Amino acid sequence: AMEVGGDVVAVTLVGVGTPRKSMGWWHAVQLLEGRVSHARLATVLEPYFMGEGSSAAAETGFSAWRARAEADHHVQFFSKISEIDTLAHEELHYAIISLRPAECAACYYELVAKGFKTIFIEKPGASNVAELSAMAEHAAAFGVSLAIGFMRNLSPYLNEAYKHLMNEVQNADGEKAASPTRSPELLVTHHNAFKPAELDECFARCAKGMLMEMLIHDLAFLVSHLGMSVANLAEERADAEFSLRERRGEHVDFVRL
CATH class of the missing domain: 3.40.50.720 (NAD(P)-binding Rossmann-like Domain)
Structure with a gap:
């Protein structure tokens, strides 16, 4: 407010x-x-x-x-x-x-x-x-x-990660003239602890799918804070072994992606 x-x-x-x-x-x-x-x-x-x-x-x-x-x-x-x-x-x-x-x-x-x-x-x-x-x-x-x-309980963690990343970027920029340095990296993961018995209700309530209903929070952070866009996305890789897609009632969606 x-x-x-x-x-x-x-x-x-x-x-x-x-x-x-x-x-x-x-x-x-x-x-x-x-x-x-x-x-x-x-x-x-x-x-x-x-x-x-x-x-x-x-x-x-x-x-x-x-x-x-x-x-x-x-x-x-x-x-x-x-x-x-x-x-x-x-x-x-x-x-x-x-x-x-x-x-x-x-x-x-x-x-x-x-x-x-x-x-x-x-x-x-x-x-x-x-x-x-x-x-x-x-x-x-x-x-x-x-x-x-967005109102998400993960916001404090993302803020801390962002501050840490920016500090690494500044330090790396200062050291470039002296020696080569590895670019700072940030891994963003998203986990909602639904039990298997709760997934039917989850699939129905989030009928637009995991990408729209859940990963949108992470994507918004990457776009707004880190400048990610279609133009600068270097690579997209899917982990087929880890990912799991299921049908629950009338809805087909990812359990893991």
């Missing part, structure tokens, strides 16, 4: 999802536990568990979590953006969109129509680049501060 003097910014979160699994829920937890200064979780819009997925709300833990958030933190819950009031011009309000990619663009435009001027969208933000570009142009035209980013 953001800081504006001593004022507290009210945050509307669109898409909580399943407690302890969905990124929206983790955003909510950080706000409710006071980890974000000058910000409070005021409103939750949960279209699935308060709509077509209501039958699973109790089983997944959403109902119990909602009851605690309402009782302990006075958070308001709605199922649709149309149910909330349009913001007054002077209100300090921030929105976080944590929905499936296909739903993000429509949600963004609805929030802007309700008066939101600062909006954060969880990765990847849309189904395609055209939708992202259209939102960016719209935001610029209407004075909306729009950001697309």
Whole structure:
């Protein structure tokens, strides 16, 4: 969220999802536990568990979590953006969109129509680049501060690795005149500790596949911090012996890659 003097910014979160699994829920937890200064979780819009997925709300833990958030933190819950009031011009309000990619663009435009001027969208933000570009142009035209980013528990490790790599690069540059040196290397790996019995649910929830749903975090780091691009990618190698591809229900994806 953001800081504006001593004022507290009210945050509307669109898409909580399943407690302890969905990124929206983790955003909510950080706000409710006071980890974000000058910000409070005021409103939750949960279209699935308060709509077509209501039958699973109790089983997944959403109902119990909602009851605690309402009782302990006075958070308001709605199922649709149309149910909330349009913001007054002077209100300090921030929105976080944590929905499936296909739903993000429509949600963004609805929030802007309700008066939101600062909006954060969880990765990847849309189904395609055209939708992202259209939102960016719209935001610029209407004075909306729009950001697309990541909230990952691996961020501190990547920051430390990046600092270490940059130090190695600087040291190597300083030594080049005296003697040849090996280029600094950084190996990025990604591991989610799913048990075999949990993979059916994982494959269904991450139906766009491992590359889109999981490796996108690592790719974003490589592109934004290390300048990786299609043009400077030297080589691509697949480890066929290590990699494992399986069918789980209707979905075929990699278990390891």
